[in-house]
Amino acid sequence: MAEFIRIYNENPNPKEIAKVVKVLQAGGLVIYPTDTVYGLGCDITKPKALEKIAQIKNIKLEKANWSFICNDLSHLSDYVKQIDSTTFKILKRALPGPYTFILPGSKNLPKVFKKKKTVGIRIPNNSIIRTLVQELGNPIVSTSIRDDDDVLEYTTDPELIFEKWQNLVDVVIDGGYGGNEASTVIDLTEEPEVIREGKGSLDIL
Numbered sequence: 001m002a003e004f005i006r007i008y009n010e011n012p013n014p015k016e017i018a019k020v021v022k023v024l025q026a027g028g029l030v031i032y033p034t035d036t037v038y039g040l041g042c043d044i045t046k047p048k049a050l051e052k053i054a055q056i057k058n059i060k061l062e063k064a065n066w067s068f069i070c071n072d073l074s075h076l077s078d079y080v081k082q083i084d085s086t087t088f089k090i091l092k093r094a095l096p097g098p099y100t101f102i103l104p105g106s107k108n109l110p111k112v113f114k115k116k117k118t119v120g121i122r123i124p125n126n127s128i129i130r131t132l133v134q135e136l137g138n139p140i141v142s143t144s145i146r147d148d149d150d151v152l153e154y155t156t157d158p159e160l161i162f163e164k165w166q167n168l169v170d171v172v173i174d175g176g177y178g179g180n181e182a183s184t185v186i187d188l189t190e191e192p193e194v195i196r197e198g199k200g201s202l203d204i205l
Contacts (some may be wrong), residue, residue: 030132031161039143040144045110069122072130096182097123104117128175156180183198
């Protein structure tokens with residue numbers, strides 16, 4: 001059964017963060033808050049954990065379009081091909097924030113994502129998840145916890161999330177009520193193209 005851990009966004013407790021990092025390093029699955037909806041993720045370097053998430057989401061791992069949550073733009077060059085200054089300026093304007101940017105993937109993507117030409121990058125404006133990624137030392141792969149047959153689009157109450165997911169994941173972080181509007185997804189591989197309009201304003205383009 002999952003552990004339910006309360007962490008405050010304003011001042012994440014280092015002990016609690018360390019506990020969750022340990023779980024991620026051991027290949028565990030974690031549900032965490034962002035600046036939009038709650039997400040489900042694991043350490044990007046743990047293939048078995050990635051497989052588990054694919055099974056939960058009922059998709060083939062190689063076909064999964066998950067985003068990578070980074071702490072800041074310094075991780076970009078690890079997973080993204082060199083980008084031009086216009087693209088970089090958009091990222092600087094928008095991040096941290098409620099956006100997912102589709103960018104050209106580099107050759108350094110983890111083995112399971114090698115065939116992918118693009119990668120979704122997310123830097124949420126949320127101290128809990130960004131501190132987690134910072135302490136972990138590499139991105140977390142992220143997907144939504146929404147079910148296609150849910151009446152509500154996203155579950156916002158951490159206790160209800162825990163009730164539903166406690167037997168599927170290792171940790172549920174209670175970071176307070178989440179939002180129920182997903183991130184805005186923008187493809188920057190060529191001319192900026194809005195794939196999904198969500199919480200993030202389009203004024204950044």
